[in-house]
Amino acid sequence: MFKRIIILGVLSLVLIALVLLRSHTAAPVNNPNTKSNDTSEYTTVEYKISExxxxxxxxxxxxxxxxxxxxENIVSDKEIEVDDIVICYFEKGNLGKGLVKVKKK
Known part of the structure; x- marks a missing residue:
């Protein structure tokens, strides 16, 4: 019975350590396939409209x-249709939630 308590305690400590490690690890924000340079205030990504x-x-x-x-994000005068290519402008360093505007290519 004593061995089971020790094993349970060790496994609990490992689980707590993994949870704490996961909560302190930041997810990557930048996508390496984006077109960006240091002089621009935006990061741009091209998307093909599927639906x-x-x-x-x-x-x-x-x-x-x-x-x-x-x-509301579209700033282009041209109407966007399925299979069109658009350029999405994101705030630098906030690719996930920083959509600023969308233009038709």
Whole structure:
């Protein structure tokens, strides 16, 4: 019985250590396939529009990552249709949630 308590305690400590390690590890923000330079204030990624539902646009990049954006982000005068290529502008260092604008290529 004493051995089981020791094993349970050691396994609990390992689990706690893994949880703490995971919570302190930052997820990568930058995508290496993005076009960016230090003089620009935005990071840009090209997406191919795969589907349009109402005012929601769904797109996929060359590396397989997807995006969903609404018409409020579009600054282009040209109408965007399925299979069009768009350029999405993100805030530098905030690729996941920093969508600023979308233009048709």
């Amino acid at each position: 349009i539902k109402g005012n929601q646009y769904y797109g996929t990049s060359n590396d397989g990552t997807g995006i969903i954006f609404s018409t």
